[in-house]
Amino acid sequence: MPLRLLPAALLAFATLLGAWSPARAQGPIDERFAEPDLPTPDLARLASGQPGPAYWQQRADYAIRVTLDPATHTVTGSETITYANNSPDTLAFLWLQLDQNLFAPGSAGAQVFPPEGRFGGGGFEGGYDIRRVASGGAALDHTIRDTEMRIELPAPLPPGATFSFEIDWSFAVPENGADRMGRDGDLYLLAQWYPRMAVYDDVSGWNTMPYLGQGEFYLEYGDFDVAITVPATHLVGATGALENPAEVLTAAQRSALDRARGGAEVVPVVAAAELSDPASFRPATTGTLTWRFRAENVRDFVWAAGPRLVWDATAWEGTLIHALYRPEATQWREAAAMTRHSIEFYSDYLIPYPYPAATAIEGPVFGMEYPMVVFVAPETTPEGLFDVLDHEWGHMWFPMIVGSDERRYAWMDEGFNTFINLLSKKAYFPESEPVLENTAQYASLIRAYSEQPIASFPDEFDPGGPGLGVGGYIKPGVMMTALREIGGHELFDETLVQYTRAWAYKHPMPADFFRMMEDGLGMELGWFWHNWIWTTQTSDLAILGVDQTQSEGTWTVTVTIDQRGRLLMPAAVTATAGTATNTVTIPVQAFYGTDRATATLNLPAKAEEITVNAGPEWGDINPQNNTWTD
Numbered sequence: 068m069p070l071r072l073l074p075a076a077l078l079a080f081a082t083l084l085g086a087w088s089p090a091r092a093q094g095p096i097d098e099r100f101a102e103p104d105l106p107t108p109d110l111a112r113l114a115s116g117q118p119g120p121a122y123w124q125q126r127a128d129y130a131i132r133v134t135l136d137p138a139t140h141t142v143t144g145s146e147t148i149t150y151a152n153n154s155p156d157t158l159a160f161l162w163l164q165l166d167q168n169l170f171a172p173g174s175a176g177a178q179v180f181p182p183e184g185r186f187g188g189g190g191f192e193g194g195y196d197i198r199r200v201a202s203g204g205a206a207l208d209h210t211i212r213d214t215e216m217r218i219e220l221p222a223p224l225p226p227g228a229t230f231s232f233e234i235d236w237s238f239a240v241p242e243n244g245a246d247r248m249g250r251d252g253d254l255y256l257l258a259q260w261y262p263r264m265a266v267y268d269d270v271s272g273w274n275t276m277p278y279l280g281q282g283e284f285y286l287e288y289g290d291f292d293v294a295i296t297v298p299a300t301h302l303v304g305a306t307g308a309l310e311n312p313a314e315v316l317t318a319a320q321r322s323a324l325d326r327a328r329g330g331a332e333v334v335p336v337v338a339a340a341e342l343s344d345p346a347s348f349r350p351a352t353t354g355t356l357t358w359r360f361r362a363e364n365v366r367d368f369v370w371a372a373g374p375r376l377v378w379d380a381t382a383w384e385g386t387l388i389h390a391l392y393r394p395e396a397t398q399w400r401e402a403a404a405m406t407r408h409s410i411e412f413y414s415d416y417l418i419p420y421p422y423p424a425a426t427a428i429e430g431p432v433f434g435m436e437y438p439m440v441v442f443v444a445p446e447t448t449p450e451g452l453f454d455v456l457d458h459e460w461g462h463m464w465f466p467m468i469v470g471s472d473e474r475r476y477a478w479m480d481e482g483f484n485t486f487i488n489l490l491s492k493k494a495y496f497p498e499s500e501p502v503l504e505n506t507a508q509y510a511s512l513i514r515a516y517s518e519q520p521i522a523s524f525p526d527e528f529d530p531g532g533p534g535l536g537v538g539g540y541i542k543p544g545v546m547m548t549a550l551r552e553i554g555g556h557e558l559f560d561e562t563l564v565q566y567t568r569a570w571a572y573k574h575p576m577p578a579d580f581f582r583m584m585e586d587g588l589g590m591e592l593g594w595f596w597h598n599w600i601w602t603t604q605t606s607d608l609a610i611l612g613v614d615q616t617q618s619e620g621t622w623t624v625t626v627t628i629d630q631r632g633r634l635l636m637p638a639a640v641t642a643t644a645g646t647a648t649n650t651v652t653i654p655v656q657a658f659y660g661t662d663r664a665t666a667t668l669n670l671p672a673k674a675e676e677i678t679v680n681a682g683p684e685w686g687d688i689n690p691q692n693n694t695w696t697d
């Protein structure tokens with residue numbers, strides 16, 4: 068509906084104008100309208116929030132051979148990285164990420180997050196053994212510092228040039244790999260397993276914030292060719308498409324996968340009953356087999372292997388969907404169907420899932436996302452499994468397709484994802500009220516705990532408390548639903564799609580998102596970003612007074628609204644009389660310099676109920692004072 072500036076609001080505005088002096092006219096006097104300091108747009112990052120003609124991004128392609136030795140729980144690999152310098156800068160050295168060193172004795176992460184906590188290694192002492200770093204047969208000087216490695220280039224790498232080099236390495240697999248990877252009995256979930264490029268970008272140069280455990284990842288895009296050698300008895304699930312099914316699968320399994328490609332049903336590829344006899348479902352039962360996977364345009368690669376996995380498959384629009392789980396995880400019989408729902412839902416709401424495979428793997432990790440793969444715990448109820456699976460699948464869009472910097476901005480992946488999860492859950496469980504639950508959780512958690520702003524770095528959130536949960540997930544989810552109310556569902560949804568498309572396989576920054584939203588919605592939202600993201604202010608609108616008068620059959624209702632929180636919101640005031648209803652939205656600018664503003668509505672009868680920002684979408688922390696009844 069169109070915004071309407073009301074007489075009372077104009078009066079308040081005029082009063083404020085009278086108090087202005089020219090020297091102070093450069094910014095808002097009312098600190099509730101303060102705006103964040105954003106970088107000046109340039110030809111790389113345009114004022115529209117889109118990547119511009121000068122936008123550039125590095126690229127890293129990987130060819131990796133890796134072997135799992137279950138007897139020693141050791142992973143041994145050899146990789147060739149081809150690094151393309153698309154920047155306008157000449158590089159003298161490269162930085163890589165060595166995430167397994169989080170588990171090396173005395174790591175930085177162990178000093179920040181307790182080893183027995185969720186993001187620790189449980190006291191496990193491991194880390195990388197880097198055996199060789201070389202290019203063209205010549206060793207490369209390198210320096211390892213905790214989870215990072217600097218490699219000296221033999222000659223400066225000019226703009227437009229590529230450099231290939233090799234690394235040989237091994238590490239022992241921790242049982243608890245910071246709840247992101249690890250092993251449980253004979254099952255291995257392998258992530259953060261190969262040395263990989265740090266991001267070099269136009270904002271920070273080399274991004275070398277250490278991996279401490281709680282903060283996630285910022286990675287370059289590229290293609291992966293990976294050959295994984297495991298005991299012949301093991302099944303492997305991985306990022307990418309399987310390149311050599313004839314060598315590692317039986318004829319029956321290959322035809323089951325062909326059936327699954329139809330997408331109409333969930334097809335058992337390996338059934339629980341087969342697991343007691345490896346000869347029934349493996350082409351060989353002694354020695355090793357090598358599984359080859361290829362993945363294009365992804366920011367990471369993970370895999371899992373185990374000898375006792377049920378395998379279900381189905382498909383959506385050409386994407387093969389797999390669920391791999393141990394037979395005890397009975398809830399997982401629904402995992403393939405749930406995955407298909409998530410892939411379909413987010414493809415419709417955002418942009419189509421672009422990859423050839425989507426593999427859900429059950430195991431000792433509570434819930435973690437990687438390109439084309441999610442690791443999720445067994446779970447005990449359909450809703451519990453759906454919540455985690457759907458969340459991890461939502462991550463395929465944020466940050467696997469839209470490659471934001473997770474180590475700095477949890478809200479740009481976890482928060483955006485929490486928001487789309489609310490829509491997806493409502494579609495899967497129509498009786499559920501995910502938005503209501505999310506807003507109620509936010510309102511209750513910020514009363515119970517000392518809140519940290521959304522803008523906090525992920526590693527800055529209190530490791531023991533719900534800080535990251537509120538600031539990284541729940542509250543940004545509330546913020547997005549509130550923005551969708553302010554901007555209108557249609558324009559908001561369209562703009563979110565445009566943002567997803569514009570920044571697919573790229574590295575957006577917060578300002579890029581802000582600018583795309585402001586342009587798409589046609590609104591200056593500095594006050595909104597500032598208060599939601601950089602402060603712990605809250606929105607609490609209340610109906611302060613209602614006055615009703617009648618003239619010639621028309622009732623005029625005057626409603627006074629009080630902004631009791633310092634996080635201002637426009638006030639959508641709705642009056643209802645029988646079946647008649649009328650809504651007027653007081654723009655946020657009506658509250659310049661004042662807490663109060665008035666809406667005037669006409670109705671054919673006396674209003675029985677009046678609401679302001681009713682519904683959990685608005686993110687109001689105190690809904691009790693948002694409704695008036697006669």
Ligand SMILES: [Zn+2]
Pocket residue numbers: 458459462481484
């Ligand atoms: Zn997440």
